[in-house]
Amino acid sequence: MVKNITIFTTNTCGYCQMVKKYLTAKGMGYDEVNLDQHPHRRAEAQNISGAMTVPITVVTKTDDTKEVIVGYNLSKLVPAVN
Amino acid sequence: MSDNKTHQLVIVGAGPAALSAAIYTTREDIETLLFEKGVVGGLAAVTDIIDNYPGFAQGVHGLDLAESLRTQAERFGANITLGEVLAIDTSTKYPKLLTTDGQVRTKALLIATGCDYKKTGVPGEQEYYARGVHYCATCDGAFYRDKKLVVIGGGNSAVQESIFLTRFASHIDILVRSKIKASEVLQKELQTYIDNGKITIHLGISPKEIVGNEDGVYEVVGQTTKGELKKYQTDGVFIFIGLQPNTNFLINSQVELDRYGFIATDGNLETTVKGIFAAGDVRKGATMQIASASGEGATAALKIREYLEGRLHTSEPRELEVNP
Ligand SMILES: Cc1cc2nc3c(=O)[nH]c(=O)nc-3n(C[C@H](O)[C@H](O)[C@H](O)COP(=O)(O)OP(=O)(O)OC[C@H]3O[C@@H](n4cnc5c(N)ncnc54)[C@H](O)[C@@H]3O)c2cc1C
Secondary structure, three states: EEEEEEEEEEOOOHHHHHHHHHHHHHHOOEEEEEOOOOOHHHHHHHHOOOOOOOEEEEEEEEEEEEEEEEEOHHHHHHHHHH | OOOOOOEEEEEEEHHHHHHHHHHHHHOOOOEEEEOOOOOOHHHOOOOOEOOOOOOOOOOEHHHHHHHHHHHHHHHHEEEEOOOEEEEEEOOOOOOEEOOOEEEEEEEEEEEEEEEEEOOOOOOOOOOOEEOEEEEOOOHHHHHHHOOOOEEHHHOOHHHHHHHOOOOOEEEEEEEOOOOOOOHHHHHHHHHHHHHHHOEEEEEEEEEEEEEEOOOOOEEEEEHHHHHHHHEEOOOOEEEEEEEOOOOOOHHHOOOEEEEOOEOOOOOOOOOOOOEEEEOOOOOOOOOOOOHHHHHHHHHHHHHHHHHHOOOOOOOOOOOOOOOO
């Protein structure tokens, strides 16, 4: 079961919009960390994913395990949130 | 999604060509299903500012244009499914598509899958993907605030994206195999960044290796035309060396491709298989612009309507289309 979802995004990233749209279409809420507005959180996004890209989607389960999806990747996102 | 229904029209892709076609077909009450494996809006959605799309005097953000196209197509009933078309079977009366959502059958098919960025194939490119090697400036540029970058390529995309990246990077080295081939307007803009020291151009340099460690990329090795190796210190590399058509899923079909993988069409934008059309960047002879992709989408839609109504006449390449 999903406890919460956090997406790291930037203003100009088209793939970030797709992740947000997908979750909205599924009726799932999420927290967004816009790295243009919060540049000091870039290191956090990088540490959690090992990647320098957005979107980074962090799905926290009810048992507090985390699944991290790098980029817009439906084959990983769909099972992680369902 | 697997269903027994035969759809009227399936469109592969949801970039400008596909969405423009869908606006036309849905307004004509042709049931239209689109499959999109990436971003709705295609490459246009991952471009920062589009300055040459007619009707936007001040330019338009790629994401805003993509969103408008999507809203307009959906307003008339276009059904956009997020999924990938993996293969098509052209051996049956109606083409059958194998998708990540199952199988679908359609009377008419429009392929508007555009292109993807070419890879250099040098050592380190794959290994450091998203950890220092990037293909999307609007997605990943923000990670390089006050850092040094290398851009590989010398065409329109390389120059346009380098200019975008100057918002973040302290300095950009552009490595160009031969010479800068971008449009004059872009070259003029580029010159201002060369003059203020933000960008340095290195002509006659081919990439040989992208070097890094557990922290990411720190160097690009290039080779001059004389075979001499040169090293460029950097925090990251953006690669824009051209585009390749998204037609892998057609390889075992009867749709004819040219030697680069672009789809051959006639004057109706119909491929070598009846009822299968192609529009936009994926088409052989495409001019790789949003305005022309949209125009081809509209043309394909009108031809598809004729096809579905049994009125489409075979087109010779030299045939002139005259409106009645
Ligand atoms: C950096 C850059 C800057 C540009 N700037 C400009 C500009 O300023 N002005 C301009 O006019 N043009 C510009 N262009 C070109 C413009 O983006 C393209 O010409 C235009 O987007 C082509 O539209 P299209 O619909 O043919 O293809 P695309 O926009 O490429 O859309 C094709 C879509 O099909 C999807 N797809 C592919 N294969 C499959 C599959 N098997 N299943 C499902 N979906 C699939 C892709 O994910 C993609 O979303 C730029 C291009 C780049 C790369």
